Amino acid sequence: MITYLQDHFQQTVERFYTHAWLAVLPLVIGLVLAIPLGWLASRYRRVYPGVINLAGLLYTLPSVALFVIMPSIIHTKILSPINVVVALTIYTVALMVRVIADALIAVPAEVRSAAVAMGFTGLGRFLRVDLPIAVPVIVAGLRVAAASNVGLVSVGALIGVDQLGSLFTEGFTLFVGSIVLLGILLCVLLALILDTTIVLIGRRLTTWQRAVA
């Protein structure tokens, strides 16, 4: 494993960055898209079942199926990393919509009415009161999404996208286990980095919880 790393250092580092980027971008876009959708589902109860069921349906689809279907829907080339990003964004949205909807529903009604009474309105109230309270739950969901995405990106090697998953395909073709192991370790490392980052950001946003604990 060490020799491989020494021989292919540059390439491995590039693959690591590509992998990171392919995992994080969908997380960010997915989160941004899921917030308004989740808010809609939490606010309008008639919409909730429909949105949640659709999200559940999308989440049921195996990732590789999405990767393969993407090109025909958005007219990209099969090899293109965009397929991965779009597919994983869909996954992230599907997961986070429910998390966000449930987190917002769980904000205590008394807190909300107190905020309104103090003069918070509309978007301001949402950003300054509801969302911060929902942060811990959202963070938990995001951690799951992050770990999930890191694993899913590697499947992209099957459609030819070059990232850490390529270490798996190389290792298999060459029948060298240690290359595969390197890939696994780097994936786990990336997952850990993302997880820790998310937790730290979450902590920053919820200093009030730490003060109590």
Added chain:
Amino acid sequence: MGVIWNYLGDPAHWSGSDGVPARVLEHLEYTFLALAFVCLIALPLGLYVGHTGRGSVAIAGTANALRALPDFGLLVYVVLLISGQLPASLAYLLPSVLVLVILGIPAALSATYAGIQAVDPAARDAARGMGMTGSQVLWRVEVPNALPLMLSGIRSSMLQIVATATIAAYVSLGGLGRFILDGQSQRDYSQMAAGAVLVGVLAILLDLIVAGIQRLVVSPGVTGRFRTAGPGRRPSLVTSSQEGSVVPTT
């Protein structure tokens, strides 16, 4: 979009050992085989940890740790490790099923454990106080109330397995993933797409079946699905657990 139907439209692709029905069957075989083992391992373990409360930290920790592992990588690695030592017929099947089982366990295990934990402690206390033995409390009270979460855990595991089994075609397994991989090497996009659609439909169908089972098996008193209207949401002493929430899969 029409290109997807090319492959499926051709009747030749619906017969023979590499036809659609055969591959679907293979895929189902892998899925149920792995799911059976997952249930055999995760359910008793989850019940034990939930009922006695021992080992909960270890369980939670392992479940979380396993989630960080890349499924594809694990699959390839285990195959490389073990296949050499096995007779040819099993060489790829055994390690693949092994990985499917390992990847499927966390969802079912943590859901079972969470389900048992979520049972109303007053109901548990009353059950013991009435004279039920430990195992009677488990089977007559805890399990029926933990069913929604347990079943949703099994559902997640199943979806995880279906997805990973698709990828397992890479390590020479059969199943619907074959269309995707063969289609790629043959540069036949419509074959790839056909495989993708088939596996998507299969996943949705299986999910619906388990959801249906959930509806049949779980007591209405637990899900809150009542035929006759109750006296409305008055303050109640009973907590009826919600249907299990989505636990993520590959």
Added chain:
Amino acid sequence: MIKFDSVVKRYPDGTTAVDGLDLVAPSGQITVLVGPSGCGKTTSLRMVNRMVEPTSGTVWLDDRDTASVPAAELRRGIGYVIQQAGLFPHRTIADNIATVPLLLGWDKRKAKQRALELMERVGLPTDLARRYPAQLSGGQQQRVGVARALAADPPVMLMDEPFSAVDPVVRAELQNEFLRLQSELDKTILFVTHDIDEAVKLGDEVGVMRVGGRLAQLATPAELLADPVDDFVAGFVGRDRGYRSLGFRAAGDLPLVTEPTVRLGADQAEALRAARDGWVLAVDEDARPQGWIDVRQLDPGTTVGPDLLHRGGTVAKEDDSLRAALDAALSAPSGRGVIAGGDGRLIGTITAREVVERIEAERSAGVPADTREPEPAAGSRE
């Protein structure tokens, strides 16, 4: 009978929950354990059915040492009712109630029948039998809890704050029904509550426990109110002890005065003739008191109508307690407390002074404080 014999419960971290409890809960009676949080009352209760095992000492059920019987078997012979009811959400009401009989091996049909009988007994409409606990209100769920504990007809019942989780109106109903049930069933009941009023209302004997698990006083409610053994018990029992203790004394033969009355619909002149000190009592055709009329508010030529009634006074029954009689007198706008017979018909009135004279007379005659009559439900309002 339940007997605690030097029972101690000490936890591994050193806390003593129960410190040498000696207590007998007599058969066929309700014994209430009451005290502040941390006094060990619930722990003591749970040592009877071995949900908590004593560190030392013995708990006897009649002549059997509870430790000598396998726990599950012991518990099947004891009714157990807890604060949150602990109903099984996944089973129907009838199935919940039938749990212990089925555990004991009864025939299914017999068990189901028993469940329906009990539902009626505890005041639940039988069409709720196939519903699930989540569809019932809190008060209904508590009744199911009691029915479930009674199902196998155990001689002993353990009740841990069974009525605390419902609102006060429902709680009072449940308490009254519980007393009615017990009068029919005569079970040996050990009841735990933190509410001294509930203890005094329900208990044949009340044991006050102090923090640290020691019994401060065991006495009848009347004795407890009249003679608390130390400051802690006095403080716990609370104020209004004197007034409350009147609830345990029968009014007996109070010197009632015949009260002139007027019928609803009578005219003003008639009312004026009947009134004393400006007030007249209005009754219906069956001589049932309806309320007081202030004749100064009657204009000439008008009739006595329902809108003129002052309904503030309570009505005491003739076999009620001194407390009820005094309350009737104090609450009547005319100063004359209305006493009615068991059928609701007016018997006469009495003033507060006359009630107090009777109390004083009894005190000098040395009538003991605990001539206990069960205190009925609060006197009806007009």
